[in-house]
Amino acid sequence: MTFPVVGMIGGGQLARMAHDAAIPLGVRFRLLADTPQDSASLVVNDVVLGDYRDLETLRRFAAGCDVITFDHEHVPTEHLRTLLAEGVNVRPGPDALVFAQDKGLMRAKLDGIGVPCPxxxxxxxxxxxxxxxxxxxxxxxxxxxxxxxxxxxxxxxxxxxxxxxxxxxxxxxxxxxxKVDFVRELAADVVRSPHGQAVAYPVVESVQKDGICHEVVAPAPNLSADLAAEAQALALRIAGELDITGHLAVELFETRDGRVLVNELAMRPHNSGHWSIDGAVTSQFENHIRAVLDLPLGDPRPRQPWTVMVNVLGGDYPDMYSAYLHCMARDPGLRIHMYGKDVKPGRKVGHVTVFGDDLEDVRERARHAAAYLRGDITE
Incomplete structure (x- = not known):
């Protein structure tokens, strides 16, 4: 039996983690990357180097794939429409992806289907x-x-x-x-397959610093069951109305009067779902791979009551390896995910995840590890 080939355009850490998820499924993975030093290029065997903005490069890449999907939303929409017309399976399709590529079109579409927005x-x-x-x-x-x-x-x-x-x-x-006066930011992550099966992950709290996701808590603490269900239903409705295949992250504002407003959409695995690698029965990456191949979707439920993911951003300390060893020895329950990137100030170079039944303990352990890896603390 020949297992299918999933081609992912973009060689960042999302592609790297998607490749990890494809391995136990027996799915072959092909990558279109910018350079041999891209995060995913370092671990994927079948790598094509080229410019994702060039149609001929996309054609050559797609010829070796059963389906193509994305690490980012920047591939020109008109190129994707051409590939689709030529018989290439593009998932999500260009008519859906354009609403993640263009914020003006996204707002107009969400207005048209009655989705609450700022x-x-x-x-x-x-x-x-x-x-x-x-x-x-x-x-x-x-x-x-x-x-x-x-x-x-x-x-x-x-x-x-x-x-x-x-x-x-x-x-x-x-x-x-x-500028919304919000209580906090939330994210509702869902996955939808071509035949319409869909699953929803627990709504998470997302903490942003300088426009970059810093910390995710799953599920969002002290979120009412009604508002959590409303956010999940909203994300599932958006996925259906826009005919999305694969993972959809709906970034939300929780307002002071108890509503949710849609901030952004991402039609690919997303930072708000990284917790699911260790904290859910089926990760966002595995379910994205399943969806684009139209396989039955996996269970999105959490394994433990609480999971906290904290991003590791590069600082002034370029060699993280000794810090990495210290964190492993200090906390055997810690999960460390490094992306193989050169350390530069402010760059996402990895993330840490901790799960358990005590939120404050889980959060403290995850924050400590990330801070130690960044060099913010030394003990």
């Missing part, structure tokens, strides 16, 4: 930003380039018209949004 509109120039602010509660407002942003890049919180000039320098449309 107040927003496309703005033409800094003066238009001022008008947008005056239509609501005034400054500050959030400005986002409609394409190309990630991990806080392409997002500005501006306090006046002068500060509003910077986003327009990128030369792409700019979306203005109200």
């Amino acid at each position: 107040r927003h509109r496309l703005v033409a120039d800094p003066a238009d930003v001022t008008r947008f602010a005056q239509e609501g509660e005034g400054f500050p407002v959030v400005l986002k380039t409609t394409r190309g942003g990630y991990d806080g890049k392409g997002v500005w919180v501006v306090k006046d018209e002068t500060e509003a000039a910077e986003p327009f320098k990128a030369g792409v449309p700019v979306l203005a949004e109200e």
